[in-house]
Amino acid sequence: MPGTKLDHKNVQGGKAWGQIKGKQEQALDDINLEVVQNGDYKDVEDLDEKLETYKGKFIEYDLDGSGDLDVTDVSYMMEKLGQPKNVLEKKKIIAEIDLDGSGTVSYREFLKMMLGNKSSIMKIILMFEEKNKEKERPSGPPPKRDLSSLP
Template sequence: MTTAQDHQGGKAWGQLKRKQAEKIDEENQEIIREDIYVEVEDLEEKLESFKVKFIDFDVDDSGDLGIMDLKLMMEKLGQAKTHLELKKMIAEIDTNNSGTINYREFVSMMLGKKNSILKIILMFEEKAKANNDKPKGPPPKKTFDDLP
């Protein structure tokens, strides 16, 4: 018995991620209309960066970050955590007691006043990327005049 192979896996994945991005774009427009975060500068840019992060880590397209999504996120950021630590991180952010982090809770965590462990790690990772200005190309030629 042979099984049919889906040769459109990459295409299907792209479509899945596009649909996920459209859902989050709608959510972002609602957040902007609600005027909850009026005092936040560059709100649209921040929401766009949150969308990218959320989609990147929501690998099962559930619309929520579960414990395995969070585990993958932390490992990708070089911050591996135990199962108990991950549960505590989720409980810190999970306002509807679903055991997962939905996009609204993610945005609330990132823009809210309260500092959660996940927010601190994500902010640290973002600053580390911004300060990664390494010179490109070969080093400049040295002469004897450069010696002390």
């Protein structure tokens, strides 16, 4: 299992962490460009926007900056999305997506899951994440109305 690239003994690791995340973002941009140029998902509408969204989600959930989602990262993701799972369920979710048998989900495997036809638990949860968010309620007093605005 890939580990963190960050030196935990260095208490001033903010700059190093930013550099790791910057390199990771660049690597994922390269993969996104390759996916677009490959043409495997040319039928997907708004492919560029979706790839950018998936990249952001992947970076957000990759807590240790390893470039792969492991059980800890999937735990964080499921808890944040309001879908807590036990360890066996998380390992099962990872095994469903993991194509190379590494025990983790790489960005390429993540994209294949999200853009492919195969339905998985993680894909369904991520797709409905936005729909589960509470809509913004208006604040302050209601606007004044007059008789002409009534139906």
